[in-house]
Amino acid sequence: MRSCYQASGGRASPGWLLSGLVAVLTMANVLLVGVPFGLTSALLTDTPSVGANAFSTRPDWEVPATALAKVLNGIGYGDYLRQGGTYAVCAQVTDGGNPPATPLSATANLAVPNNVMTTGATSVSLSSGSFTCEGASYNYQSGTQTADAAIAEGPRTFQVTATDGASNSATTSWAVTIDNTGPSPLAFATANGGATAGKxxxxxxxxxxxxxxxxxxxxxxxxxxxxxxxxQVKTFNNNADFGGNDGLAVCNGGTGAQCKSTGNGSLNILGLVNLAATTYVTNAVTFNATLAWNSVTRVFTVTLGTCTAQCTKVTTGGSSTATFLPQDGATLTGGLRDRAGNGASGSATEGATHF
Incomplete structure (x- = not known):
């Protein structure tokens, strides 16, 4: 049997060494490398060339990553969507390959089983560029999508798949909340902080x-x-928008204009307060005021300041049962709506009015 070591004038023959190197490299070609679940990568390839003494590899084993993704709805808020609402998908995609494999591409699955947002939208292409979604920068965004008209409330999952030029890819899952219910007032209360109760x-x-x-x-x-x-807070006397009662509305004082009591184009920014009596004012009266919102307690607070117009028309109204009716911010400019775009509705009545 021929020995692996073959003497030739006392020296090792280079031929069998070169053949052995080829064999080792050939065996290396069939080694299996594990790839994590959900990730795919093109296999490393090496090509020995005995004659030219050359060795080449595919260098990119790094999968691209989607660092952040969200749904941006049609009114500019992320992570909230309502049935029939429009939206886009924003994603920040990176590739850590050395060197990075380009070009990158990204797609979104908006019809994940049991989480369908838009029927049939299983592979929506995202365009590359510079995008701003809720104040943050993203490098991929889809075109406008429309949520199904009958989508139920609750959490939904969508997926983004990033793929690089070496066919490495990774899929990540992200969440969005479907909200079909508009906000409504649960309680309304007045409090006397001035000198005269009922005024x-x-x-x-x-x-x-x-x-x-x-x-x-x-x-x-x-x-x-x-x-x-x-x-500003403007009062109304015997006004039809309040069922013939006195009432008031909160207006955007920054405009410097009188606010209307209702309607599209109104400067009414919160809603109407029906004072359920006709004894608070004898004409339209305007007050400076402040408006504050506490998201923890979910409370709007309006505090009256100085009277600025028709101040002598304020009377002592005594006690009544005032009702707050929100301005529908979904259909009217200004007013109340949530971040999914659902307009406010309903009303809240206090037991007794205590201005």
Missing amino acids: MESGDTFTVTMSESTIDLNRIIAGWTGASTAV
Whole structure:
């Protein structure tokens, strides 16, 4: 039998060494490398060339990553969506390959079994670029999508798959909340902070407790965060919008204009208070005021300031059972809606009015 060591003039023959190297490299080609579940990667390939003494590999074993993804609804809020609402998918995709394999691509599955948001949208392409979603930067975004009209409330999962130029890919799951219920007032209360009970004056307050904390504050006042801000309160006398009673509305004082009692284009930013009596004012009266929102307690607080117009028309109204009716922010400019775009409805009545 021929020995692996073959003497030739006392020296090892280089031929069998070269053949052995080829055999070792050939065996290396069939080694299996484990890939984590949910990830795919092209196999490493090496090509020995005995004649040219060359060795080549595919260098990219790194899978791309989706660092962040969210649904951005049609009114500019992330992670909330309502049935029939429009939305886009934003994603931040990176690739840690050395060197990174380009180009990158991304798709979204919006019809994950038992989590369908848009029927049939299993592979929606995301375009690359520079995008801003809820103030954060993303490098991929889909076109406009529409949620199914009959989608039920609750959490949903969608998926984003990122793929690089070496066919490495990774799929990640992300969450969105389907919210089809608009906010409504649960409680309404007035409090006397002035000198005379039963009379509207500086220091008096009223509060509205809402059913949910995810109120679209930007719909009320552009850029508002909920901190105490200047507004106006305008009263109405024997007004049809209040069933012939006196009433009041909260208006955006930043406009410098009188607010209307109701209707599209109104400067009414919160809702109407029906004072259920005709003895509070004898004409339209305007107060400076402040408006604040507490997202923890879900309470709006309006505090009256100085009277600025028709101040002698304020009378002592005594006690009544005032009712707050929210302005529907889904269909009217201004007013109350949540971050999914559902408009406010309902009403809240206090036991007795105590301005």
